[in-house]
Amino acid sequence: MVRQPTSTAKAGPKPRILDRAGLPSARRVVVKLGTQVVVDPGGRPALARLYALMEAVAAMASRGCQPVLVSSGAVGLGARQLGLEPKSLAEKQAAAAAGQGELMALYQEGLGRLGFKAAQVLLTEDDFADPTRHANLRRTLETLLSLGAIPVLNENDTVSTLELERPAAGRTPVFSDNDHLSALVAAHLEADLLILLSDVSALHTGNPRLDPAAVPLAEVPFGQVPAVRTEGRSGRGRGGMTSKVAAARLAADRGVPVVLASGLEPRILERILEGASVGTLFTPDPGGPKNPVPAGNPIRPMALAARAASRRLAVTDTATRDQALTTLADLLLGEEAAILAANEADLAAAKATLGASACQRLRLDRAKLHSMAEGVRAVAALPDPLNQVQLRRQLDDGLELTRVSCPLGVLGVVFESRPDALIQISALALKSGNAALLKGGREARHSNAALLHTIQEALRRTGLPVAAIQGLEDRASVEALLALNEWVDLVIPRGSKDLVKHIQNATRIPVLGHAEGVCHMYLDAFADTDMAVALVRDAKLQYPAACNAVETVLVHAAAAPRLLPALTEDLQARKVELRGCERCRALVPWLGAATSADWDTEYGEPILALKVVADLEEALAHIRTHGSGHTEAIVTEDPAAAARFLAEVDAAGVYHNASTRFADGFRYGFGAEVGISTGRIHARGPVGLEGLLSYRYLLRGHGHRVENYTGPAARPFQHLDLRSTL
Template identity: 70%
Template structure:
């Protein structure tokens, strides 16, 4: 872009961001009834406009089919069942308790001097996400419920779908007498680059995509960034794993939706169960179209396995490909996860309670599961209504980020002419610091 065009674009982006800031201030003071009304309007509009949405999405899929990988194309494509799921997700978010102005602490510092801590929105979110139309709805619903404004930049491959969805959200906001600027779509990467330099206008950036995307955003801004770098998830088949359960859980975790970040990428098999588990596991997964890569020990038991390389232990395939490794014991499995896991979701299959307890205690990840598929790592399945993304960091929010991860808090102090001078020096008054029952602010 020329300097003049760049200057004009920055000015336009600032107008959008300032409108978002104003909308966020308005949302922070609205009632739960009004915000829920916007969500119910949105659900109704999605139902009523399913045909036009699917038509726009079909155009996106047609235009992108030659250039996108199969996993990305799967995320892009909508069908009636996905639209129904979007509608249900919006209504589920609306049904959640109001997260705003909830009293988290109430403390009497002294007679007539009371401190409360109450929940409040973060403000303005900037969310960068892949070519996945249902993500736009999930993000917007959670932002509105939590009183946050959101600036959205979706993958360009879904631009027609995103345009229809953004228009429906803004119509729902109008019907609820809420500002349209509460949800806005950004046109291009230049808009993102400009916003990343404005910590005064954006409070949190959430990149949903590749490790390279997350790292690029983190290095380009002083605004806090929430995201996960990789989804390298493991499933450990312990010596005491039930055979039928192990086969079913690996199949679900890998093949139910291979493109998801919570799909399992490596299965670690205890050597004491390898003869019993590995051959039927390979046969079962191959029957369902999986490509399997095994370590040398695995290939001794199943010679026609493709050889796994060191790179496979760190791979997030996003496809029906699975790496298999035989480990000597739980210690080796835990060491492998520490070396190669991304902190997303890890699971163990075992009937040994002590092994399960140790696994749940020792593994440092956002989700640690026993006898359950890694695919449960999801905001909707956790009962959060939806998620704006999954965080593998340890600060602020971790795991599927629902309403709680989009909130901060304020301290409110109510007094009656109280002065700090009365509590210092000779003859100082003593604080009571008496906690009281909490409830609605």
């Protein structure tokens, strides 16, 4: 019979362990056993030591703790069984396959004698990279712990070693050894303590095998992990002191204290949990986890892969990136049937829940697909934005400074409804050398999946990393993404005001976007009537759901008797709901009454607010108070009024005698846009390639030293600007 724990490890408040005095309170403990602890020098199980450790683990479980074991040793045991010294990858995998059964039998027999069931869990990269498998891993471990079983985890070396030694193009390993695996598991399970047991007693100030003066460190405070100089990896395992310290730092960053100690010492687990001064204690941040999301965040592996892909894209020649885009354009047309069928599935489900305007944004047809392909080709035809010299300056003879454009890195883009946005964003990201993690609206999930498959197929055919463009599954994935400020460089939300504001409030990653699109059109005293009516019609009705559609029209009082009747008659015939101020209703009595809320409302549908203003001064004041900084327009034949409007209105786009609907990356000649920004830092307005770039400074010298430019005999700088070419 399996002995049940006397209490659950999660009962009561979670302890905050910041020093050795708190170690006895640890309830959920991850223990990593290194190869040297499990296997003796002859390749046989170190039975006495292993059974003593299992007795300590069973004692922990009996008093209400929840121990989780991460055990190495399979390769060492299997090598003895097969009679080989594994050198090649195939031999290591064969040894792992042979030794894994013996290793697990040891735990099942030893813990079984003590009344506990050992449960084997073998892990690969995909258990962390795939969100569904990752969530399942968490559920499995929690269930095993709740049943009183003791999970025994190990990397499945039989199948995953190849992936780690020769990572797939554009993929960064999530864990490279069982040290890192144990840290990920400890963080993901929100463990109270991680214990790393190997053949070393502690972290030393130097390599004790080479430096007799090296002394052990009893404690390493958070953020003060020293540089580690060792001989490299251990002889039989794939870890080493460098790996263990990196794993300890990873866990401590996530709020989990770590003890590094020798598993060869007697009663080591008992002494650690008694608070004895053994090994090295890595303390977590006393202010709380550096990143409150555990290291097992299911999106983190995707972000790591995207980071690796972005680095490759940054050094990929423009011809290859352009080829990926032209291949994508071809595939969009070649996969037309599959893409439109996927879109039909989305539309069928959406008709019951979405309004007409939302369904319009969702719908794809043959014309839209051809337009999308044309847009992709337009992006491919743009000049290469990377490595462009923005500044070239000779600081002194032989000392030249240049500033060159470079990608931002990894973009997180969240958008609603419109599946064509996925293609626009991906095209601009690839052209600018950025990787992107994309989350579209759930109403377009089939369409987005089909389009994402097309993009990744284009990458695959061009030899570029597929991880450059990845899709997120659900809202939980977005929340996980927003916590990865170390790995994602910019978040771009495209959607409702609520979506944008939520993302802005939920992350420390810079956010590029606009919360509202309350756009105005001011009809001046000298506005041409026909032009004014046509521009308002276009700005309101060409696409009412767009963020650059006009929501409020301001009319100069002197022109209102002339303009308002013509304007309202035109819009009423087109079934636009009109709401006017008192002065408007005095001229056109049948208008609905506007309230103060109308001046701050982005309708997104055929509704328009009208207000009569005394003059240009009042129009400017109204826009300053109620504008969202998106796009504002004036209609006038008076050059002075136009000049003042263009100079004084603070918005991303300010227009004269033109529809606000021109605020669009494609119409601006950017090829496409990833979104529109109303911020004042970095990009503003429709964001094309330039908004996805940063820059680097390159300095080329010939042994130049700063000391020559300081002091009484300082050499002067020339600071001579040169032609901006390489």
